Amino acid sequence: MSARKLRLGMVGGGRGAFIGAVHRMAARLDGCYDIVAGAFGANPAQSIKDGVALGVAPDRAYPDFRVMAAQEAQRDDRIDAVSIVTPNHTHFAIAHEFLAAGCHVICEKPMTTSLVDAAELLRLTRAAGRIFVVTHNYSGYPMVRAARELVGSGALGALRVVQVEYPQDWLSTRVEATGQKQASWRTDPALAGVAGSLGDLGTHAHHLLRFITRLEVEAVCADLSNMVAGRALDDNAHVMMRLSDGARGMLWASQICPGNDNALRIRVYGEKAGLEWAQEHPDQLRFTPLGEAPRILCRGGATASEAARHATRLPPGHPEGYIEAFAQVYADTAELIHAQIDKRAPNPLATVVPGVVDGLIGVGFLEACVASAAQNGRWVSVRIDCPDLLSLSR
Helix, strand or coil: CCCCCEEEEEEECCCCCHHHHHHHHHHHHCCCEEEEEEECCCCHHHHHHHHHHCCCCHHHECCCHHHHHHHHHCCCCCCCEEEEECCHHHHHHHHHHHHHCCCEEEECCCCCCCHHHHHHHHHHHHHHCCCEEECCHHHHCHHHHHHHHHHHCCCCCCEEEEEEEEECCCCCCCHHHHCCHHHHHHCCHHHHCCCCHHHHHHHHHHHHHHHHHCCCEEEEEEEEECCCCCCCCCCEEEEEEEEHHHCEEEEEEECCCCCCCCCCEEEEEECCEEEEEECCCCCEEEEEECCCCCEEEECCCCCCCHHHHHCCCCCCCCCCCHHHHHHHHHHHHHHHHHHHHHCCCCCHHHCCCCEHHHHHHHHHHHHHHHHHHHCCCCCEECCCCCCCHHHCCC
């Protein structure tokens, strides 16, 4: 990797924003980035104030993202990449602006609120020759990387069934009516897009399924529910899925299940074995060969897979968690950017980081689910008509 740290800018994520703080911690953990610029909120004066409070030089704390993109493009020490940590409806415009300015992009999910916009970002990314990463951060866990490697080795045989779920409980009451900012925008179609729990949590579950199994969702039968009275978007989603290679799957995303904090879990079953991973116990992967005693595979140690070791920082017995997994996405992105700067091939273990194609496929999945639910659960094909899809891997 090149000696210098990458210069990172941030749009959104001002003081008090949960996910902005997480991105900053993740970016800094491995010493790959310096956060040098930002437009940290919708209010221009507050944006500048927050930037200075977060340690950004006053002349690089900007009132809005358009001023930031234009002025950074004129600097000799311009930012290498921008991190977009704003509500969903703004992702497209911000990413468009920074791609045009020559920046690499790290974007929160879902990538956009429409498939048309997602396809346009794919086109712009290719035209600009930039790296575009979507922060499906759960793909950064060592044992998720190990699960992907295990499936790819053929240890499970041909895959048959995949079950993935992500329940929470924080929207079990109408929290948005209290003025709680995170609940307010996530339940507003104008800000969140066409899906609620499915867009917020289901996109992570969908990507985790694709990441570990390398299967694609070909068709969906979806039931999206608004369980809390007065809520405009779904707070519970059940989706049956027809997967590539004849496999079948089910996805459940919910924000109304008391007793669940961030209970992301996946089970994968093949003709020879199964595996199970849970985000709240991330250092362990349960592997169950047919007719044999279950095995608990752990992060770290001499028996860890190469993919797991790549995403591991601490020895066994020292737990790694959410921030470290998030940091792995940032570290792998840094490797891709440095490889481009150095005109060399990147470390292959870094190339699995979720990219613009993953973002596009995620938006296509959401739109198909919403269409299915609108037709009372009719099966809807997940079709993404984008000529560039197969020719751009990241």
